[in-house]
Amino acid sequence: MQLLALFDLDNTLVQRDLAFGAWAAEFAAEHGVDAAWLVAADARHEGPRGGFFDLVRDRFGLGASGEQLWRQYRRRMPELVRCRGEDLAALAGLRAAGWRVGIVTNGTTGNQLGKIRNTGLDRHVDAWCISEDVGLRKPDPGIFRLAAARCGLSADGGGWMVGDSLAHDIAGGAAAGLRTAWITRTGAAPDPRPDIAAGSVAEAVEALLAAA
Incomplete structure (x- = not known):
């Protein structure tokens, strides 16, 4: 993969x-x-x-x-908005290990792009897709495929979607042919079931690196 x-x-x-x-x-x-x-x-x-x-x-x-x-x-x-330092470091570690990294988000372009830039995430990812900008909203598989393409890859080759929403991130990512990592702080039994569950982005990245 x-x-x-x-x-x-x-x-x-x-x-x-x-x-x-x-x-x-x-x-x-x-x-x-x-x-x-x-x-x-x-x-x-x-x-x-x-x-x-x-x-x-x-x-x-x-x-x-x-x-x-x-x-x-x-x-x-x-x-x-703030991004945890350990999560930014985890993204840097992924890219250093040869991964392509992207953001897939629903929302208005100005608002979401402001968050990406103000937190420094723009310097830690290869690309992003914002629903208002691209005319697609999660869980539509098309937005995940477009994000993969903007990262220079095809979703057909596999990869991961990491997010907190079972309906938008986990179901949508799986529909696009990606494996999924659920960011959860509840411990509830998930439906749909992700491939892995983690308490933070840094924890999820550790699992992705181990799986690779």
Whole structure:
């Protein structure tokens, strides 16, 4: 199997939920609203984030439109996300061992690209695919195949998809013909079942290197 590893971005390579909590605290302090409600509503929300801010506006009777709130959020979130140092080092180790490394993420281009660049991930990967930019969303197998191609390889030659979402990363990666590594902090029995489970990107990379 060829040395290809594709990674999800939010809550895999970057600590998105921690960043959202920081954003929610800032937003709550500025507008006098309930930060806990924001965090809980975010956890329940599926799909693109734009509609989430219509809910926020309506819930708290804010004067700004949902679109204005959404734009403000997109500007701020890339400044708040962090990537763990040990995970960046693990990516560097993969590439030093001859692997091609890519990112596959759903989301808006500006927001996700800001996260990739602000955390330094752009210097640790060969390519990325962002759903808004390429017109494909996980779990569509096409976005994984495109990411592989941008890394200079074909998904037909095999490789790995690493991510925290069973529906998007594990099912989608498997449908594209990739082996899968699930980033989990729950210990729950997964369905669909990944090839491996790990508590962090660094732990997953260690398993990928051992499997190779």
